[in-house]
Amino acid sequence: MTRSSRVARFRNSLAFKVIFSTVLLCLAVVWLTGSALYAQLSDGIRKVKVESSVAESRSAIFNAQYRIILGSDSSAKAIKQIVDDIIVNSPSVIGTAINGREVALLRTRSTPIGAINYQETSNQMLVSSIPNELRLRVQKSISTEWSETLIRYSDGTKVSALAVGEKITIPKAGDYEMYLLFSLDRQDATLVLLSRSLFFTGIVLILLIALITFLVVRQIVRPVREAARIAEGFTAGDLSQRMQIKGKDEIARLGNAFNEMALSLQNQINRLENLSHVQQGFVSDVSHELRTPLTTLRMASEVIYATREQFDPNIARSAELLVAQIDRFEKLLEDLLEISRFDAEVAVLEIVEFDVVALVEQCISDLSLLAKERATSIELIHFGEPGLIQADIRRVERILRNLLTNAIEYSDSKPLKVRIVSSENEIAVGVRDYGIGLDEASAYRVFDRFWRADPSRARVRGGTGLGLSIALEDARLHHGELEAWGRQGKGAHFVLTLPRRSGGEVISRPIRLKPEDFSSTS
């Protein structure tokens, strides 16, 4: 099996479709719930961090303000020392150095630059780390304000952080702002971990769902596949198979319904087969029952016929008619039996290879006597080489004889033309007469059983009215075609087209049905 066909088979399977759509839907659901969960969790984590940071900042700033106020009597230098302590030592004071806390004391713009600038940041953090927007808020507010930002160091590194600030007053210097910046690295790391685990949980969940779907679908699909297999078996003629039924669920009901259908189908088929057997048996019985009296009749009539010269002319003529009618009766019986064999589909081909040209020549020579009686002649046109064909010679001969006999009978004493043309796949025999012809509507009906072109017109003497029907059935049995063309007063054209190889089909038409010597204007 090739890769593409395997893919195609997979695509065509119900299991694939169900699993595919389930996985797709689950993916959407997992995606939505995952992102909602993530958003909620990250919000919560931030909120906790903000709360703790703000509280911590408040106490630290209060502490700083307290220490500055305590030292307010000292010199500006001493206060600077205190501020330095607060900035540099604040981590150790608060004990959160591991949290990466940074501190900044910034001069509010309105405060004049005095002798000593107390503005200072810890760890070479740049002043630009504190957003202007936050500073404006702090300057206006009387309590703490916060904002998210990036800590920028002088060496260029950046760390995402939370900045919390409050006004602070330094005696003899004026208003300053104190900021504490808390690194959010840990929270970010937690969130990354969280999103990763959510992602992997989602993948595993989807895989599990796919597996579960596969197992569930298989439970349903297996009986469906079995039903399909059995149905295919039915099509192929195996009527004996049934589905196995377990439990009482819907699948079991399907199985039951399927088996009941199978049984009823089997019964129907058996009934039809029986009917067909009865029909065949009947045909065989009719054959036997009619043939025995017919044999007696025939011998009796022959005995009378053989001595007809001893009787007066009327009785002698009666004896002749009797013999002729018994012949006709027998022919009719044969034809009816043949038709019933076609109807019962018991007609079989006995295929041999033979030369159609030779067979046509044989038929023409056999019918030369009849042609002479009807004052006509037959011209055979063919392309020299033998036309070999694999077919049932008896049936093909019967078709040819029938077409030729009809053509002679209706020839109106004008010569006939028989053409044989072969192609690679088929051989066609065209029988053209120029006699009384058929009208267009009749050309379609000539193959009907017991059909007469004109009910008032006498049938060909001795004809059964079944000849062309049998010829058509014979042609069809070979997968061949037999068609008729005709115009009132312009004669008729019958074309037999047969595939050259047994079991082949007619693809092209070596002889056109509409005769070449006919144009609609003539």
Next chain:
Amino acid sequence: MTLVMVVDDDQDLAEMLGIVLTSAGIDVDLVSRGDEVLEVFRANPPDLVLLDVMLPGLNGIEVCKLIRAESMVPIVMLSAKGDTIDVVEGLEAGADDYMIKPFKHPSELVARIRTRLRRSSAGLSGRLTLADLAIDLVAHQVTRGGKLIALTRLEFDLLVALAKEPRRVFTRDALLSEVWGYRHSTDTRLVNVHVQRLRAKIEHDPENPEIVVTVRGVGYKAGVTGGV
């Protein structure tokens, strides 16, 4: 006078056959049931049996086997069916020839009966040898090592036809015309079945025939291996 036993359950047909045969100068014994045949046959042995296939009591094929078991008389089967199986079964049961009802002409029936009664080997005299078989044309006997082999008239005629011209390959049509007296070839199964029956009687190993040899695609000839 020649006596033909007509076995047919159809009274009218039997009577008609009687009329036709009687007017041709043949004596007729009419039997209508299959299980009565053997009794009449033993009481008054006929020269030929005309046997219908479908019979009450005992069917024609069985009757044919019973007659064959005790006599080599020519048997012609009458069949209403052109059915291949019927015909082959009849021939395998030992019938020499068969006719399908309805016959084309009564004269055809008479001619067929006369052919069966006449010996195609008639008028020949002397002895023929084929392999280890000795054929006595006068006594109509075939012996192997002094032991008599029972052949029906038809089988004997078939063997003689082949033995007369040991180098000639006979087509089935040729045999039909020489042995059965058909002018037009009809049914080559007649030849096939009878060759099989003949081989079963005269060959050492019927599976590998040495006396009646098949010539593929042509017909049969007498095998001359084993001396002339």
